Amino acid sequence: MRLNWMRGTQVGHMGVGNMGDLFAPILLAAFTGQPVRYTSSKSWHRRLITIGTIGQKQRFGQVDIWGAGFGSPEQSAFHVQTGFRHPPLTRFVPHALRGPFSAALLRRAGYVVPQVYGDPAWLLPRLWPGEAVQKRWDLGVIVHLSETDRMDPAAGASAEFQRYAVPQDLRGHVRVFSTLVEQDVGQVRARVEDILACRRVLTTSLHALAVAEAYGVPCAAFDFHAGTSGRVAVDDDGVPVDHRMRDFYAGSGARDVLVYRTERHLPTDWQVAMAFIDRHWAPLRYDPSPLLEAFPARLQTLSERPDAAVMARLATLAALRD
Incomplete structure:
Protein backbone atom coordinates (compact mmCIF):
# COMPACT_ATOMS: atom_id res chain seq x y z
CA MET A 1 0.00 0.00 0.00
CA PRO A 125 -8.62 3.57 21.09
CA ARG A 126 -9.45 0.48 19.02
CA LEU A 127 -5.74 -0.06 18.41
CA TRP A 128 -4.39 0.87 21.83
CA PRO A 129 -7.06 0.76 24.58
CA GLY A 130 -6.18 3.24 27.28
CA GLU A 131 -8.12 1.99 30.30
CA ALA A 132 -5.03 0.63 32.06
CA VAL A 133 -3.03 3.88 31.87
CA GLN A 134 -2.70 5.44 35.30
CA LYS A 135 -3.19 9.19 35.72
CA ARG A 136 0.03 10.87 36.87
CA TRP A 137 -0.39 14.53 35.98
CA ASP A 138 -3.14 17.03 36.69
CA LEU A 139 -2.38 18.83 33.43
CA GLY A 140 -0.43 17.87 30.34
CA VAL A 141 0.76 20.80 28.24
CA ILE A 142 1.73 19.50 24.82
CA VAL A 143 3.63 21.84 22.53
CA HIS A 144 3.75 21.69 18.76
CA LEU A 145 7.16 20.78 17.35
CA SER A 146 7.53 24.37 16.08
CA GLU A 147 7.71 25.52 19.72
CA THR A 148 10.70 23.37 20.65
CA ASP A 149 14.27 24.56 20.17
CA ARG A 150 15.74 21.15 19.31
CA MET A 151 14.59 17.96 17.59
CA ASP A 152 14.65 15.87 20.74
CA PRO A 153 11.70 13.77 21.99
CA ALA A 154 12.69 14.67 25.57
CA ALA A 155 12.58 18.43 24.88
CA GLY A 156 9.82 20.63 26.15
CA ALA A 157 8.99 24.14 24.97
CA SER A 158 11.62 26.66 24.00
CA ALA A 159 12.76 28.64 27.05
CA GLU A 160 11.94 31.92 25.30
CA PHE A 161 8.21 31.20 25.62
CA GLN A 162 7.32 32.33 29.14
CA ARG A 163 3.82 30.91 29.03
CA TYR A 164 5.23 27.39 29.43
CA ALA A 165 7.12 28.08 32.65
CA VAL A 166 5.92 25.89 35.53
CA PRO A 167 6.53 27.11 39.10
CA GLN A 168 8.32 24.82 41.50
CA ASP A 169 5.20 23.99 43.54
CA LEU A 170 3.38 22.65 40.43
CA ARG A 171 6.16 20.62 38.84
CA GLY A 172 4.72 17.38 40.14
CA HIS A 173 1.31 18.30 38.71
CA VAL A 174 1.90 20.04 35.37
CA ARG A 175 4.00 18.36 32.69
CA VAL A 176 5.17 20.14 29.53
CA PHE A 177 6.23 17.93 26.61
CA SER A 178 6.21 17.89 22.83
CA THR A 179 4.79 15.72 20.05
CA LEU A 180 8.27 14.66 18.91
CA VAL A 181 8.91 10.91 19.13
CA GLU A 182 11.38 8.38 17.84
CA GLN A 183 10.20 6.71 14.64
CA ASP A 184 9.26 3.52 16.41
CA VAL A 185 5.80 2.06 16.97
CA GLY A 186 6.41 1.52 20.68
CA GLN A 187 7.58 5.10 21.15
CA VAL A 188 4.52 6.48 19.35
CA ARG A 189 2.29 4.43 21.62
CA ALA A 190 4.24 5.60 24.66
CA ARG A 191 3.62 9.23 23.71
CA VAL A 192 -0.11 8.52 23.34
CA GLU A 193 -0.01 7.01 26.83
CA ASP A 194 1.81 10.11 28.11
CA ILE A 195 -1.26 12.08 27.05
CA LEU A 196 -3.61 9.54 28.64
CA ALA A 197 -1.68 9.86 31.90
CA CYS A 198 -2.88 13.48 32.14
CA ARG A 199 -6.19 14.38 33.76
CA ARG A 200 -6.48 17.35 31.43
CA VAL A 201 -4.70 18.50 28.27
CA LEU A 202 -3.83 21.96 26.99
CA THR A 203 -2.08 21.95 23.62
CA THR A 204 -0.99 23.75 20.47
CA SER A 205 -0.79 20.40 18.65
CA LEU A 206 -3.82 19.29 16.65
CA HIS A 207 -3.07 15.62 17.15
CA ALA A 208 -2.57 15.91 20.87
CA LEU A 209 -6.11 17.35 20.88
CA ALA A 210 -7.30 14.54 18.63
CA VAL A 211 -5.82 11.92 20.97
CA ALA A 212 -7.37 13.58 24.01
CA GLU A 213 -10.80 13.81 22.38
CA ALA A 214 -10.66 10.23 21.08
CA TYR A 215 -9.95 8.90 24.58
CA GLY A 216 -12.23 11.33 26.43
CA VAL A 217 -9.51 13.34 28.18
CA PRO A 218 -10.74 16.90 28.98
CA CYS A 219 -8.82 19.30 26.77
CA ALA A 220 -8.57 22.71 25.13
CA ALA A 221 -6.55 24.34 22.36
CA PHE A 222 -3.77 26.50 23.82
CA ASP A 223 -3.73 29.62 21.65
CA PHE A 224 -1.02 32.31 21.87
CA HIS A 225 -3.02 35.28 20.56
CA ALA A 226 -4.30 38.04 22.81
CA GLY A 227 -8.01 37.79 23.51
CA THR A 228 -10.69 36.12 25.56
CA SER A 229 -10.68 32.40 26.26
CA GLY A 230 -13.83 30.44 25.54
CA ARG A 231 -15.68 28.60 22.82
CA VAL A 232 -15.14 29.89 19.29
CA ALA A 233 -17.52 28.93 16.48
CA VAL A 234 -15.67 26.85 13.89
CA ASP A 235 -16.69 29.23 11.10
CA ASP A 236 -16.01 32.49 12.97
CA ASP A 237 -13.17 33.90 10.91
CA GLY A 238 -13.05 37.05 12.99
CA VAL A 239 -11.26 35.21 15.80
CA PRO A 240 -7.84 33.57 15.26
CA VAL A 241 -8.09 29.79 15.65
CA ASP A 242 -5.82 27.21 14.04
CA HIS A 243 -7.41 26.16 10.74
CA ARG A 244 -6.51 22.53 11.38
CA MET A 245 -8.41 22.59 14.66
CA ARG A 246 -11.44 24.23 13.05
CA ASP A 247 -11.40 21.47 10.44
CA PHE A 248 -10.97 18.65 12.96
CA TYR A 249 -13.77 19.81 15.25
CA ALA A 250 -16.18 20.61 12.41
CA GLY A 251 -15.43 17.20 10.90
CA SER A 252 -16.13 15.58 14.27
CA GLY A 253 -19.57 17.18 14.42
CA ALA A 254 -18.73 20.04 16.80
CA ARG A 255 -19.88 23.62 16.25
CA ASP A 256 -17.03 25.26 18.12
CA VAL A 257 -13.47 24.91 19.42
CA LEU A 258 -12.63 25.31 23.11
CA VAL A 259 -9.73 27.75 23.27
CA TYR A 260 -7.60 28.93 26.20
CA ARG A 261 -5.37 31.92 25.46
CA THR A 262 -2.06 33.06 26.95
CA GLU A 263 0.41 35.12 24.93
CA ARG A 264 3.83 33.55 24.62
CA HIS A 265 5.67 36.27 26.55
CA LEU A 266 3.31 36.04 29.54
CA PRO A 267 3.22 33.41 32.32
CA THR A 268 0.25 31.06 32.49
CA ASP A 269 -1.83 30.65 35.63
CA TRP A 270 -2.09 26.87 35.52
CA GLN A 271 -4.73 26.64 38.24
CA VAL A 272 -6.97 29.00 36.27
CA ALA A 273 -6.31 27.02 33.08
CA MET A 274 -7.29 23.73 34.72
CA ALA A 275 -10.44 25.27 36.19
CA PHE A 276 -11.30 26.60 32.72
CA ILE A 277 -11.09 23.13 31.17
CA ASP A 278 -13.11 21.58 34.01
CA ARG A 279 -15.81 24.19 33.55
CA HIS A 280 -16.12 24.24 29.77
CA TRP A 281 -15.03 20.93 28.21
CA ALA A 282 -17.65 18.41 27.10
CA PRO A 283 -16.98 15.09 25.31
CA LEU A 284 -17.49 14.78 21.56
CA ARG A 285 -19.77 12.08 20.20
CA TYR A 286 -18.16 11.00 16.95
Whole structure:
Protein backbone atom coordinates (compact mmCIF):
# COMPACT_ATOMS: atom_id res chain seq x y z
CA MET A 1 0.00 0.00 0.00
CA ARG A 2 1.59 3.26 -1.13
CA LEU A 3 1.16 5.99 1.46
CA ASN A 4 2.52 9.51 1.85
CA TRP A 5 3.06 10.96 5.31
CA MET A 6 5.39 13.48 6.93
CA ARG A 7 8.24 11.27 8.10
CA GLY A 8 10.28 13.70 10.18
CA THR A 9 14.06 13.82 10.13
CA GLN A 10 17.22 12.03 11.16
CA VAL A 11 18.96 13.24 14.34
CA GLY A 12 22.26 11.43 14.83
CA HIS A 13 21.43 7.71 14.68
CA MET A 14 17.83 8.31 15.67
CA GLY A 15 14.95 9.12 13.34
CA VAL A 16 12.39 11.43 14.95
CA GLY A 17 9.01 12.64 13.79
CA ASN A 18 5.76 14.25 14.79
CA MET A 19 3.51 11.85 16.69
CA GLY A 20 0.39 12.67 14.67
CA ASP A 21 2.09 12.18 11.31
CA LEU A 22 3.37 8.77 12.37
CA PHE A 23 -0.15 7.58 13.19
CA ALA A 24 -0.76 7.22 9.44
CA PRO A 25 1.38 4.15 8.62
CA ILE A 26 0.64 2.51 11.97
CA LEU A 27 -3.14 2.75 11.63
CA LEU A 28 -3.13 1.70 7.98
CA ALA A 29 -0.97 -1.35 8.67
CA ALA A 30 -3.04 -2.32 11.70
CA PHE A 31 -6.48 -1.98 10.16
CA THR A 32 -5.71 -3.46 6.72
CA GLY A 33 -3.10 -6.06 7.64
CA GLN A 34 -1.09 -4.90 4.61
CA PRO A 35 2.50 -3.67 4.44
CA VAL A 36 2.82 0.08 3.98
CA ARG A 37 5.33 1.65 1.61
CA TYR A 38 6.36 5.28 1.95
CA THR A 39 5.78 7.23 -1.27
CA SER A 40 6.91 10.80 -1.82
CA SER A 41 4.43 13.67 -2.05
CA LYS A 42 6.00 14.37 -5.44
CA SER A 43 5.51 11.10 -7.26
CA TRP A 44 3.81 9.70 -10.33
CA HIS A 45 2.74 6.66 -8.29
CA ARG A 46 -0.86 6.55 -7.13
CA ARG A 47 -0.84 6.93 -3.36
CA LEU A 48 -3.00 7.49 -0.30
CA ILE A 49 -2.93 10.38 2.17
CA THR A 50 -4.74 9.93 5.45
CA ILE A 51 -3.53 12.03 8.41
CA GLY A 52 -2.20 15.56 8.58
CA THR A 53 -2.59 18.77 6.61
CA ILE A 54 -0.73 17.40 3.61
CA GLY A 55 -3.15 17.63 0.68
CA GLN A 56 -1.62 20.90 -0.54
CA LYS A 57 1.85 19.31 -0.56
CA GLN A 58 0.97 16.70 -3.18
CA ARG A 59 2.39 16.95 -6.69
CA PHE A 60 1.79 14.67 -9.69
CA GLY A 61 -0.12 11.46 -10.12
CA GLN A 62 -3.36 10.30 -8.49
CA VAL A 63 -3.87 10.84 -4.77
CA ASP A 64 -6.57 9.03 -2.79
CA ILE A 65 -7.74 11.02 0.25
CA TRP A 66 -9.07 9.33 3.38
CA GLY A 67 -9.15 11.63 6.39
CA ALA A 68 -6.35 14.02 5.41
CA GLY A 69 -6.64 17.81 5.51
CA PHE A 70 -5.81 20.66 3.14
CA GLY A 71 -4.51 24.15 3.75
CA SER A 72 -3.00 27.09 1.96
CA PRO A 73 0.72 27.89 2.25
CA GLU A 74 -0.09 31.49 1.30
CA GLN A 75 -2.53 32.25 4.13
CA SER A 76 -2.25 32.50 7.89
CA ALA A 77 -3.01 29.14 9.47
CA PHE A 78 -5.20 30.95 12.01
CA HIS A 79 -7.99 31.83 9.60
CA VAL A 80 -10.41 29.87 7.44
CA GLN A 81 -8.45 28.76 4.39
CA THR A 82 -9.58 29.82 0.91
CA GLY A 83 -6.37 30.05 -1.13
CA PHE A 84 -5.67 26.46 -2.14
CA ARG A 85 -4.11 26.29 -5.60
CA HIS A 86 -4.61 23.02 -7.41
CA PRO A 87 -1.21 21.56 -8.34
CA PRO A 88 -0.67 20.76 -12.02
CA LEU A 89 -0.57 17.16 -13.27
CA THR A 90 -2.26 15.97 -10.09
CA ARG A 91 -5.65 14.30 -9.66
CA PHE A 92 -7.26 13.90 -6.26
CA VAL A 93 -9.70 11.08 -5.51
CA PRO A 94 -11.59 12.12 -2.35
CA HIS A 95 -13.16 9.39 -0.22
CA ALA A 96 -13.29 11.25 3.12
CA LEU A 97 -11.78 14.51 4.33
CA ARG A 98 -10.70 15.51 7.82
CA GLY A 99 -13.37 18.20 7.87
CA PRO A 100 -15.65 20.43 5.80
CA PHE A 101 -13.15 23.28 5.49
CA SER A 102 -10.68 21.01 3.71
CA ALA A 103 -13.53 19.64 1.59
CA ALA A 104 -14.52 23.19 0.61
CA LEU A 105 -11.03 23.82 -0.80
CA LEU A 106 -11.34 20.80 -3.05
CA ARG A 107 -14.88 21.67 -4.10
CA ARG A 108 -13.71 25.12 -5.17
CA ALA A 109 -11.14 23.35 -7.33
CA GLY A 110 -13.96 21.50 -9.11
CA TYR A 111 -14.09 18.18 -7.27
CA VAL A 112 -17.17 16.35 -6.10
CA VAL A 113 -16.39 15.56 -2.47
CA PRO A 114 -18.50 13.18 -0.36
CA GLN A 115 -19.78 14.56 2.94
CA VAL A 116 -17.80 12.05 4.98
CA TYR A 117 -15.53 13.64 7.54
CA GLY A 118 -13.22 12.58 10.34
CA ASP A 119 -9.62 12.20 11.39
CA PRO A 120 -8.46 8.54 11.48
CA ALA A 121 -6.91 9.29 14.89
CA TRP A 122 -10.42 8.57 16.21
CA LEU A 123 -9.54 4.89 15.66
CA LEU A 124 -6.62 4.90 18.09
CA PRO A 125 -8.62 3.57 21.09
CA ARG A 126 -9.45 0.48 19.02
CA LEU A 127 -5.74 -0.06 18.41
CA TRP A 128 -4.39 0.87 21.83
CA PRO A 129 -7.06 0.76 24.58
CA GLY A 130 -6.18 3.24 27.28
CA GLU A 131 -8.12 1.99 30.30
CA ALA A 132 -5.03 0.63 32.06
CA VAL A 133 -3.03 3.88 31.87
CA GLN A 134 -2.70 5.44 35.30
CA LYS A 135 -3.19 9.19 35.72
CA ARG A 136 0.03 10.87 36.87
CA TRP A 137 -0.39 14.53 35.98
CA ASP A 138 -3.14 17.03 36.69
CA LEU A 139 -2.38 18.83 33.43
CA GLY A 140 -0.43 17.87 30.34
CA VAL A 141 0.76 20.80 28.24
CA ILE A 142 1.73 19.50 24.82
CA VAL A 143 3.63 21.84 22.53
CA HIS A 144 3.75 21.69 18.76
CA LEU A 145 7.16 20.78 17.35
CA SER A 146 7.53 24.37 16.08
CA GLU A 147 7.71 25.52 19.72
CA THR A 148 10.70 23.37 20.65
CA ASP A 149 14.27 24.56 20.17
CA ARG A 150 15.74 21.15 19.31
CA MET A 151 14.59 17.96 17.59
CA ASP A 152 14.65 15.87 20.74
CA PRO A 153 11.70 13.77 21.99
CA ALA A 154 12.69 14.67 25.57
CA ALA A 155 12.58 18.43 24.88
CA GLY A 156 9.82 20.63 26.15
CA ALA A 157 8.99 24.14 24.97
CA SER A 158 11.62 26.66 24.00
CA ALA A 159 12.76 28.64 27.05
CA GLU A 160 11.94 31.92 25.30
CA PHE A 161 8.21 31.20 25.62
CA GLN A 162 7.32 32.33 29.14
CA ARG A 163 3.82 30.91 29.03
CA TYR A 164 5.23 27.39 29.43
CA ALA A 165 7.12 28.08 32.65
CA VAL A 166 5.92 25.89 35.53
CA PRO A 167 6.53 27.11 39.10
CA GLN A 168 8.32 24.82 41.50
CA ASP A 169 5.20 23.99 43.54
CA LEU A 170 3.38 22.65 40.43
CA ARG A 171 6.16 20.62 38.84
CA GLY A 172 4.72 17.38 40.14
CA HIS A 173 1.31 18.30 38.71
CA VAL A 174 1.90 20.04 35.37
CA ARG A 175 4.00 18.36 32.69
CA VAL A 176 5.17 20.14 29.53
CA PHE A 177 6.23 17.93 26.61
CA SER A 178 6.21 17.89 22.83
CA THR A 179 4.79 15.72 20.05
CA LEU A 180 8.27 14.66 18.91
CA VAL A 181 8.91 10.91 19.13
CA GLU A 182 11.38 8.38 17.84
CA GLN A 183 10.20 6.71 14.64
CA ASP A 184 9.26 3.52 16.41
CA VAL A 185 5.80 2.06 16.97
CA GLY A 186 6.41 1.52 20.68
CA GLN A 187 7.58 5.10 21.15
CA VAL A 188 4.52 6.48 19.35
CA ARG A 189 2.29 4.43 21.62
CA ALA A 190 4.24 5.60 24.66
CA ARG A 191 3.62 9.23 23.71
CA VAL A 192 -0.11 8.52 23.34
CA GLU A 193 -0.01 7.01 26.83
CA ASP A 194 1.81 10.11 28.11
CA ILE A 195 -1.26 12.08 27.05
CA LEU A 196 -3.61 9.54 28.64
CA ALA A 197 -1.68 9.86 31.90
CA CYS A 198 -2.88 13.48 32.14
CA ARG A 199 -6.19 14.38 33.76
CA ARG A 200 -6.48 17.35 31.43
CA VAL A 201 -4.70 18.50 28.27
CA LEU A 202 -3.83 21.96 26.99
CA THR A 203 -2.08 21.95 23.62
CA THR A 204 -0.99 23.75 20.47
CA SER A 205 -0.79 20.40 18.65
CA LEU A 206 -3.82 19.29 16.65
CA HIS A 207 -3.07 15.62 17.15
CA ALA A 208 -2.57 15.91 20.87
CA LEU A 209 -6.11 17.35 20.88
CA ALA A 210 -7.30 14.54 18.63
CA VAL A 211 -5.82 11.92 20.97
CA ALA A 212 -7.37 13.58 24.01
CA GLU A 213 -10.80 13.81 22.38
CA ALA A 214 -10.66 10.23 21.08
CA TYR A 215 -9.95 8.90 24.58
CA GLY A 216 -12.23 11.33 26.43
CA VAL A 217 -9.51 13.34 28.18
CA PRO A 218 -10.74 16.90 28.98
CA CYS A 219 -8.82 19.30 26.77
CA ALA A 220 -8.57 22.71 25.13
CA ALA A 221 -6.55 24.34 22.36
CA PHE A 222 -3.77 26.50 23.82
CA ASP A 223 -3.73 29.62 21.65
CA PHE A 224 -1.02 32.31 21.87
CA HIS A 225 -3.02 35.28 20.56
CA ALA A 226 -4.30 38.04 22.81
CA GLY A 227 -8.01 37.79 23.51
CA THR A 228 -10.69 36.12 25.56
CA SER A 229 -10.68 32.40 26.26
CA GLY A 230 -13.83 30.44 25.54
CA ARG A 231 -15.68 28.60 22.82
CA VAL A 232 -15.14 29.89 19.29
CA ALA A 233 -17.52 28.93 16.48
CA VAL A 234 -15.67 26.85 13.89
CA ASP A 235 -16.69 29.23 11.10
CA ASP A 236 -16.01 32.49 12.97
CA ASP A 237 -13.17 33.90 10.91
CA GLY A 238 -13.05 37.05 12.99
CA VAL A 239 -11.26 35.21 15.80
CA PRO A 240 -7.84 33.57 15.26
CA VAL A 241 -8.09 29.79 15.65
CA ASP A 242 -5.82 27.21 14.04
CA HIS A 243 -7.41 26.16 10.74
CA ARG A 244 -6.51 22.53 11.38
CA MET A 245 -8.41 22.59 14.66
CA ARG A 246 -11.44 24.23 13.05
CA ASP A 247 -11.40 21.47 10.44
CA PHE A 248 -10.97 18.65 12.96
CA TYR A 249 -13.77 19.81 15.25
CA ALA A 250 -16.18 20.61 12.41
CA GLY A 251 -15.43 17.20 10.90
CA SER A 252 -16.13 15.58 14.27
CA GLY A 253 -19.57 17.18 14.42
CA ALA A 254 -18.73 20.04 16.80
CA ARG A 255 -19.88 23.62 16.25
CA ASP A 256 -17.03 25.26 18.12
CA VAL A 257 -13.47 24.91 19.42
CA LEU A 258 -12.63 25.31 23.11
CA VAL A 259 -9.73 27.75 23.27
CA TYR A 260 -7.60 28.93 26.20
CA ARG A 261 -5.37 31.92 25.46
CA THR A 262 -2.06 33.06 26.95
CA GLU A 263 0.41 35.12 24.93
CA ARG A 264 3.83 33.55 24.62
CA HIS A 265 5.67 36.27 26.55
CA LEU A 266 3.31 36.04 29.54
CA PRO A 267 3.22 33.41 32.32
CA THR A 268 0.25 31.06 32.49
CA ASP A 269 -1.83 30.65 35.63
CA TRP A 270 -2.09 26.87 35.52
CA GLN A 271 -4.73 26.64 38.24
CA VAL A 272 -6.97 29.00 36.27
CA ALA A 273 -6.31 27.02 33.08
CA MET A 274 -7.29 23.73 34.72
CA ALA A 275 -10.44 25.27 36.19
CA PHE A 276 -11.30 26.60 32.72
CA ILE A 277 -11.09 23.13 31.17
CA ASP A 278 -13.11 21.58 34.01
CA ARG A 279 -15.81 24.19 33.55
CA HIS A 280 -16.12 24.24 29.77
CA TRP A 281 -15.03 20.93 28.21
CA ALA A 282 -17.65 18.41 27.10
CA PRO A 283 -16.98 15.09 25.31
CA LEU A 284 -17.49 14.78 21.56
CA ARG A 285 -19.77 12.08 20.20
CA TYR A 286 -18.16 11.00 16.95
CA ASP A 287 -19.27 7.87 15.08
CA PRO A 288 -16.39 6.55 12.92
CA SER A 289 -18.60 4.13 10.96
CA PRO A 290 -19.00 6.37 7.85
CA LEU A 291 -15.25 6.98 7.84
CA LEU A 292 -14.52 3.26 7.97
CA GLU A 293 -17.03 2.56 5.21
CA ALA A 294 -15.47 5.26 2.99
CA PHE A 295 -12.03 3.64 2.89
CA PRO A 296 -10.97 3.25 -0.77
CA ALA A 297 -12.12 -0.18 -1.88
CA ARG A 298 -9.33 -0.51 -4.45
CA LEU A 299 -6.77 -0.78 -1.64
CA GLN A 300 -8.11 -3.21 0.91
CA THR A 301 -11.13 -3.87 3.09
CA LEU A 302 -10.70 -1.95 6.31
CA SER A 303 -11.42 -3.96 9.44
CA GLU A 304 -13.40 -2.37 12.23
CA ARG A 305 -10.74 -3.57 14.64
CA PRO A 306 -7.17 -4.82 14.18
CA ASP A 307 -6.77 -8.56 14.75
CA ALA A 308 -4.31 -10.17 17.13
CA ALA A 309 -1.92 -11.28 14.38
CA VAL A 310 -1.63 -7.74 13.04
CA MET A 311 -1.05 -6.39 16.54
CA ALA A 312 1.78 -8.87 17.05
CA ARG A 313 3.44 -7.79 13.80
CA LEU A 314 3.14 -4.15 14.80
CA ALA A 315 5.46 -4.77 17.71
CA THR A 316 8.35 -4.97 15.25
CA LEU A 317 6.80 -3.35 12.18
CA ALA A 318 9.12 -1.32 9.94
CA ALA A 319 6.11 0.73 8.78
CA LEU A 320 7.81 3.98 9.72
CA ARG A 321 10.73 3.40 7.35
CA ASP A 322 11.14 3.24 3.57
